[in-house]
Amino acid sequence: MNVAIIGASGYTGLELIKILINHPKFDITYIANSSGEETLEELHPCLKDVLNVKVQKADAKEISKVADLAFLALPHKTSMAFAKELLELGVKVVDLSADYRLELETYEKHYCPHEDKEHINEAVYGLPEYYKKELKEAKLVANPGCYPTASLLALLPFVDFIEEKTPIFIDAKSGVSGAGKKLSETSHFVHLNENIHAYNPFKHRHMPEIQEKVKLVKSKEFQINFVPHLLPITRGMLVSVYATLKDEIDVEKILEESYKNSKFVRIRKTPVDIKSTAGTNFCDIFVARNGKALFVNSSIDNLLRGASSQAVVNANLMCGFEEDEGIPKIAYVP
Ligand SMILES: NC(=O)C1=CN([C@@H]2O[C@H](COP(=O)(O)OP(=O)(O)OC[C@H]3O[C@@H](n4cnc5c(N)ncnc54)[C@H](OP(=O)(O)O)[C@@H]3O)[C@@H](O)[C@H]2O)C=CC1
Ligand SMILES: CC(=O)N[C@@H](CCC(=O)OP(=O)(O)O)C(=O)O
Numbered sequence: 473m474n475v476a477i478i479g480a481s482g483y484t485g486l487e488l489i490k491i492l493i494n495h496p497k498f499d500i501t502y503i504a505n506s507s508g509e510e511t512l513e514e515l516h517p518c519l520k521d522v523l524n525v526k527v528q529k530a531d532a533k534e535i536s537k538v539a540d541l542a543f544l545a546l547p548h549k550t551s552m553a554f555a556k557e558l559l560e561l562g563v564k565v566v567d568l569s570a571d572y573r574l575e576l577e578t579y580e581k582h583y584c585p586h587e588d589k590e591h592i593n594e595a596v597y598g599l600p601e602y603y604k605k606e607l608k609e610a611k612l613v614a615n616p617g618c619y620p621t622a623s624l625l626a627l628l629p630f631v632d633f634i635e636e637k638t639p640i641f642i643d644a645k646s647g648v649s650g651a652g653k654k655l656s657e658t659s660h661f662v663h664l665n666e667n668i669h670a671y672n673p674f675k676h677r678h679m680p681e682i683q684e685k686v687k688l689v690k691s692k693e694f695q696i697n698f699v700p701h702l703l704p705i706t707r708g709m710l711v712s713v714y715a716t717l718k719d720e721i722d723v724e725k726i727l728e729e730s731y732k733n734s735k736f737v738r739i740r741k742t743p744v745d746i747k748s749t750a751g752t753n754f755c756d757i758f759v760a761r762n763g764k765a766l767f768v769n770s771s772i773d774n775l776l777r778g779a780s781s782q783a784v785v786n787a788n789l790m791c792g793f794e795e796d797e798g799i800p801k802i803a804y805v806p
Contacts, residue, residue: 478505479505532557617778618778620682639697640714709774713767
């Protein structure tokens with residue numbers, strides 16, 4: 473199966489290349505960024521003598537001649553124009569941006585006017601643990617955001633048992649690569665080093681994504697209070713969910729039961745850490761209860777389970793392959 477990577481000069485684009493180079497069923501036949509003016513080695517010196525594919529200026533018609541499926545590792549708004557054209561040309565799409573993740577009204581409220589209303593309703597949300605059946609039939613997959621991936625995997629097993637009148641709090645912490653390669657004041661080394669802070673409390677665009685998916689998967693409308701923080705590390709994400717249960721239930725049993733068939737969720741007996749999932753597609757989860765107070769703790773690699781490896785799992789499912797074919801499992805430890 474021939475695949476294209478658009479946005480190959482970015483962080484998630486590089487992670488896609490690294491996974492797909494070793495994939496037993498996918499061949500990278502097209503790589504692009506916005507200009508096509510540099511070689512792959514110039515964009516990513518780490519790929520010298522590893523992969524030698526020409527970098528092109530992204531062009532949907534050219535992609536359709538050489539690839540059956542395209543990964544779009546592009547900024548929001550840019551992605552939908554490419555996806556629309558590719559789908560019309562018969563190319564399957566896994567979109568890493570937010571462009572197809574939300575219902576139209578929610579998207580337009582938190583992002584911008586949508587330019588591909590024709591396809592937004594056919595997009596499948598790429599969280600395999602909850603949408604596997606639909607993903608096997610999908611032509612367009614909306615890969616979830618990194619914070620929603622870690623938050624939903626932690627929260628969804630407990631939604632039916634949470635007291636509906638009390639708020640749910642999600643405290644999330646991400647490595648800086650989550651912001652992409654573009655520099656900003658808050659991603660500057662001098663600002664970040666030995667520092668940590670919250671940003672966009674209760675206003676982050678991933679709060680409506682989490683809220684909407686809880687409603688769609690579990691038919692429950694909760695007030696989700698989401699606060700992200702920036703960590704002075706390159707990759708990794710740690711999420712802590714706090715909620716109040718209706719009863720003093722066996723939370724470990726519920727978690728085990730929820731993910732007993734999942735290849736990429738690991739239930740941990742102690743609080744999770746970032747290093748054990750860095751470099752892998754795993755989401756590690758730990759749960760604890762104090763009376764009716766619930767604490768669920770999850771960790772993922774924001775660039776992999778939060779983006780590129782989850783995208784390849786989704787592509788595996790779309791193409792009828794085993795979900796774990798070619799997917800990284802060995803963490804960057806120590
Ligand atoms: N970083 C993360 O942890 C996560 C990111 N995502 C999402 O994945 C997407 C990619 O993120 P990330 O890799 O971090 O972003 P980067 O900013 O690191 O990379 C963006 C890429 O998009 C390319 N690009 C921009 N405009 C165009 C265009 N018009 N035509 C072709 N290529 C274009 C850039 O190319 P050029 O170099 O030429 O500008 C670059 O390769 C985003 O939507 C992001 O929100 C999702 C989950 C996690
Ligand atoms: C650290 C950091 O800045 N993270 C990004 C989230 C990255 C991501 O998963 O999300 P999208 O695909 O929705 O952009 C942020 O807070 O906007």
